[in-house]
Amino acid sequence: MYVAVKGGERAIENAHRLLAHARRGDQSVPEVTLDQISEQLGLAVDRVMSEGSLYDRELAALAIKQARGDLIEAIFLVRAFRATLPRFGASEPVDTGAMRVQRRVSSTFKDIPGGQILGPTFDYTHRLLDPTLAEGFVPEAPATAEASTAATPRVTDILGRDGLIEPSPQAEAGASVGDLTREPLNFPADRDLRLQNLARGDEGFLLAMGYSTQRGYGRNHPFAGEIRFGEVEVEFAAEDVGFAVPLGAIELTECQMVNQFKGSATEAPSFTRGYGLAFGQSERKTMSMALVDRALRARELGEEALAPAQDEEFVMSHSDNVQATGFVEHLKLPHYVDFQSELGLLRKLRQEFAEANEAEPMKEAAE
Amino acid sequence: MAVLAHAEAGEIAARLRSLALPDHQDLREPENGLVMLRGRIGGDGAPFNLGEATVSRAAVRLASGEVGFGYTLGRGREKARLIALCDALVQSRDFGAAVERDVIAPLREQLLARRRKVAAETAATKVDFYTMVRGEG
Incomplete structure (x- = not known):
């Protein structure tokens, strides 16, 4: 059961201010840019685009920054954004x-x-942490070879x-493409x-x-x-x-x-x-x-x-x-009334239990 | 027009500056929207919806009447307008050749050079198998 709860506005506002501060971290450290996220954390951007179901590198990078690197939160932000734009139609299937x-x-x-x-792959790397990457690393220029046509x-x-x-199964003539959005x-x-x-x-x-x-x-x-x-x-x-x-x-x-x-x-x-x-x-x-x-x-x-x-x-x-995440995390929102009714029920059950146990010995004694 | 969709708005604008452009107006104000991107089951089967992409579109009309449409991935409204303008210009007798020569051709060369670079770097990671005779190595 959901009921309106009043109060807490100032606490919420201040919590969001504090969040903005925590997101920025130590301000003597340079701020991360969207280009840096897009270029250097490219696979995180790819994941947010895939699961956010929206191809836009810049928006995905912004979502990652806003979400402090929490990718599921970033995916949530991207999904919410997509709901704000009109759809022009569907592309031709890509080849x-x-x-x-x-x-x-x-x-x-x-x-x-x-x-x-x-190509650029983690396969066959040794998965040993590389301390040279910690700062100032300049990669060697990629090798090149004659490309085959x-x-x-x-x-x-x-x-x-x-x-x-x-x-592969072919489409039946005139069949529409299912869309779960x-x-x-x-x-x-x-x-x-x-x-x-x-x-x-x-x-x-x-x-x-x-x-x-x-x-x-x-x-x-x-x-x-x-x-x-x-x-x-x-x-x-x-x-x-x-x-x-x-x-x-x-x-x-x-x-x-x-x-x-x-x-x-x-x-x-x-x-x-x-x-x-x-x-x-x-x-x-x-x-x-x-x-x-x-x-x-x-x-x-x-x-x-x-x-x-x-x-x-x-x-x-x-x-x-x-x-x-919506359903799991909603558990932390106020459920005070739900909980009060459960608490009331539990107290009643316990009272009945106590009364039954008190009554028992008396019944035995009477016999 | 595929070349223009691959270029940056700034690159198109810079190339267009070398032309004395005719009067033109927006037929459709540049706008952002979404296109649902489709793949095919198994790569070559029935289509399915993969996910959306941001898209910008615009339409421009020259004073001489030619109408151009601009569509591009991303939220670059100005880029969509510039593509629409180029699309209108290439249809015009007075500007068609100049736009092809001064805008599209150099951007095409730039795009192909970028692709050649990626292809050459990719080719260097192609595996050359060799077989060892049993007992060797």
Whole structure:
């Protein structure tokens, strides 16, 4: 039960003033700029854009600064901001096959056309803290090599040519694209809605869910068919212009998970797949997303769905960290009246208990 | 026009300053909004909604009647207006060639140079596998 509570205005105002002061920290230390956050904490910005579900580096950097580095708070701020702007429409679907690849690895084929390209990665670093980074570090200029003009086809396209992997589901003519920011979730949910939910879902939650499938809770034998990161062009069919106009480029990470076979009396067995896509360089996120996407296809693929990661209602209802934090953190707001009524009930129960126990011995004595 | 969407507002404005621009007016005041970005299931399947992006748009009309539209990612309203102005100018007989030569072509070269740099740095991280004969190494 919620009731209006009056009072505390001055305390709240002063608490916010104190917050602004704490956010700034020691004022003899230079203030951090949005450019610094965007350039030097780029992966935090990527995460806030992905889970805030809004591609805008500058806004994500501002949110991180305002939230004192609390990324879930920053995601909350970005989500609130997006609600203030009108939507012009939806883009043409981006073509990740035409991505200007800055990283592209496959754990299934050593010799993929276009090659294994490591790009800027933490992989193969020793995870030893580097004291030289503490101050004044100037990195060496990157090495360069002649860039190949060869295409970098998706690994799934190569497997698909021989029919070794299931094709991606195609849209039915005239089918609309589900949008969970417009309609409330209903179950069972189609895969477009599930992917939208996972794309804005909490990385930690998806990581744990994906990990659980690897440990046997909904096992589906994954291989990282391909992970790619780079820039893709965005086009928007503008009504006033009458054709698709270029909007510029965004950075995306895509993960194609290749999973164990499915076949039937009428269909030859083939690999199945799970898909992950997110803003920026978000590798852990897209890998986890692809694992969970595949697990959530249990029903469609006729698998026994016993594990949490295969339960779409469980996964989709708990993946959103803004919803989750709202409900968990509302517990700290005043619940005085609720609590008073519980307290009243408890006192009554205790009194009844005491009376019953007092009455008992007297009853015995009477007998 | 894709070149302009990749450029900074300041770069476009600086290039336009070298031209004696004709009179023009805003047909649509520059405004901010959102576009829902879509991906495809599996990269090549049915579309799904990935998340939104901030977008700016504007429309400009030259005194001679040509109408240009400007759309770009981000909240740069001035950039959208400059793109709309360029879009109108390229349609005009008097300014089309000059805008292509003095604005778009140099910005295109700058964009391609940036992409070549990233591609060369990326290429250096490509793995060259070699096979060791058993018993060696």
